Amino acid sequence: MAAKRPGEAGVRRQERGRRRMQEILDAAEAVIAETGYEDATTNAIAARAGVSPGSLYQFFRNKDEILEALVQVFTERSRDFWHTRLDADTALLPLDELLDRIVHAMAVFKDERPAYWVLFHGSPTSARLARASEELHAGVAARLRTVFLWRVPGLPEERLDLLAKVSIATATGVFPLVMSAEGEQRGRVLAELKGMLLSYLGPVVGFGAVPRPVPAPAPTPAPPVT
Amino acid sequence: MAAKRPGEAGVRRQERGRRRMQEILDAAEAVIAETGYEDATTNAIAARAGVSPGSLYQFFRNKDEILEALVQVFTERSRDFWHTRLDADTALLPLDELLDRIVHAMAVFKDERPAYWVLFHGSPTSARLARASEELHAGVAARLRTVFLWRVPGLPEERLDLLAKVSIATATGVFPLVMSAEGEQRGRVLAELKGMLLSYLGPVVGFGAVPRPVPAPAPTPAPPVT
DNA sequence: GACGAACACGAACGATTGCTCGTACTTTGA
DNA sequence: TCAAAGTACGAGCAATCGTTCGTGTTCGTC
Numbered sequence: 001m002a003a004k005r006p007g008e009a010g011v012r013r014q015e016r017g018r019r020r021m022q023e024i025l026d027a028a029e030a031v032i033a034e035t036g037y038e039d040a041t042t043n044a045i046a047a048r049a050g051v052s053p054g055s056l057y058q059f060f061r062n063k064d065e066i067l068e069a070l071v072q073v074f075t076e077r078s079r080d081f082w083h084t085r086l087d088a089d090t091a092l093l094p095l096d097e098l099l100d101r102i103v104h105a106m107a108v109f110k111d112e113r114p115a116y117w118v119l120f121h122g123s124p125t126s127a128r129l130a131r132a133s134e135e136l137h138a139g140v141a142a143r144l145r146t147v148f149l150w151r152v153p154g155l156p157e158e159r160l161d162l163l164a165k166v167s168i169a170t171a172t173g174v175f176p177l178v179m180s181a182e183g184e185q186r187g188r189v190l191a192e193l194k195g196m197l198l199s200y201l202g203p204v205v206g207f208g209a210v211p212r213p214v215p216a217p218a219p220t221p222a223p224p225v226t
Numbered sequence: 227m228a229a230k231r232p233g234e235a236g237v238r239r240q241e242r243g244r245r246r247m248q249e250i251l252d253a254a255e256a257v258i259a260e261t262g263y264e265d266a267t268t269n270a271i272a273a274r275a276g277v278s279p280g281s282l283y284q285f286f287r288n289k290d291e292i293l294e295a296l297v298q299v300f301t302e303r304s305r306d307f308w309h310t311r312l313d314a315d316t317a318l319l320p321l322d323e324l325l326d327r328i329v330h331a332m333a334v335f336k337d338e339r340p341a342y343w344v345l346f347h348g349s350p351t352s353a354r355l356a357r358a359s360e361e362l363h364a365g366v367a368a369r370l371r372t373v374f375l376w377r378v379p380g381l382p383e384e385r386l387d388l389l390a391k392v393s394i395a396t397a398t399g400v401f402p403l404v405m406s407a408e409g410e411q412r413g414r415v416l417a418e419l420k421g422m423l424l425s426y427l428g429p430v431v432g433f434g435a436v437p438r439p440v441p442a443p444a445p446t447p448a449p450p451v452t
Numbered sequence: 453g454a455c456g457a458a459c460a461c462g463a464a465c466g467a468t469t470g471c472t473c474g475t476a477c478t479t480t481g482a
Numbered sequence: 483t484c485a486a487a488g489t490a491c492g493a494g495c496a497a498t499c500g501t502t503c504g505t506g507t508t509c510g511t512c
């Protein structure tokens with residue numbers, strides 16, 4: 001007889017089980033990257049993971065719970081990614097160079113993790129994905145706020161939030177255009193995106209390099225690096 | 227016995243039939259607006275139209291053909307909409323005023339035709355909707371190119387195209403943010419969008435009002451007004 | 453008024469999908 | 483060593499959805 005509900009707390013996962021969960025999440029990522037979330041069948045995910053459909057439900061209560069777990073993984077991964085790429089020194093660079101790095105990093109991350117992009121972009125027309133993308137956006141927005149704050153220490157919370165959100169929304173909107181462009185054209189579209197963000201952000205966070213304002217302790221505590 | 231395949235050419239539609247087709251399209255629009263395209267059931271559309279599921283297939287071969295027809299309707303509707311709102315005189319206004327009208331018109335159209343927005347925004351993560359949104363974007367892009375050309379007659383085709391596409395992509399990206407904002411905040415986000423487009427487009431198409439360049443005949447033939 | 457075509461109905465088919473269930477093997481811990 | 487819990491299987495259930503089909507009604511035309 002089955003002992004306990006799988007998603008419930010109080011299930012003492014064995015080593016083998018934890019490995020399986022990871023395999024399933026990896027499979028889900030791959031399938032989602034190929035077919036999109038709505039078309040990613042639970043059976044397809046199970047097959048991709050080399051596992052029977054039933055086993056899938058030993059670890060996740062339903063399909064949505066897989067999405068949730070994946071979003072959590074991506075949130076952490078994205079946080080680490082941006083933390084290493086957007087440190088205090090980088091933030092103080094001339095704005096165009098900073099944007100260059102950000103936009104370039106986005107492209108890299110997108111190529112490396114296609115499923116991330118699917119969830120990150122998850123359109124507002126799909127209720128299920130809307131929450132996932134919101135969560136992923138929030139993670140990036142938090143980092144952007146910190147970067148902006150490094151450049152302009154006095155910026156009020158509300159303004160920071162708006163700047164970050166609008167910047168992300170812009171990039172989210174333009175990026176499909178970037179990815180659908182071929183060869184040379186892609187660079188040109190990327191340049192437009194950078195130019196747009198530059199002229200939008202410049203007047204607020206400054207175009208040039210920013211001098212170290214204070215030798216005081218860091219404004220935000222460093223997160224644990226993994 | 228059933229006479230002919232319904233979607234096929236050579237079906238002599240009666241008055242009643244043409245009315246039914248319109249009712250079905252209206253129903254599809256309403257259902258899509260409420261649930262999104264993927265979740266818009268053919269049965270739900272039929273029920274909404276006050277028609278049996280079978281009758282639906284008297285007029286459309288399958289669900290995708292309904293989408294196609296709807297896209298076509300929207301393309302025409304959108305063309306008329308922007309043609310009346312973005313005429314030659316409007317195009318020569320100071321840029322910030324022009325943008326004000328464009329962005330405001332978008333919001334109006336979105337409120338009036340929620341389903342249009344669903345298809346227009348159709349994310350690149352859904353293969354089916356991608357084509358639909360591309361088609362709708364193309365329609366708006368054509369009008370934007372004309373507007374830009376009115377302001378800067380010498381602008382090369384390629385540049386025009388890029389400007390139009392990037393502008394639309396930006397608006398597409400930021401608009402969900404606009405619509406999710408409440409009350410006062412919405413105006414603030416809209417202002418950001420306008421500011422961004424202003425600083426992006428200004429250097430190319432000019433910030434101020436544009437004087438009538440030539441009293442020559444209109445550069446594009448006026449479309450038939452309905 | 454009669455014939456064919458268009459219109460209309462709605463039960464039900466076939467395919468798909470998320471998920472369950474009965475069963476059996478493996479690991480853990482006492 | 484042995485029972486309880488964890489892991490694994492895969493056939494198949496239940497529900498949904500797009501679509502078909504047999505039948506009956508209305509309309510256009512002569």
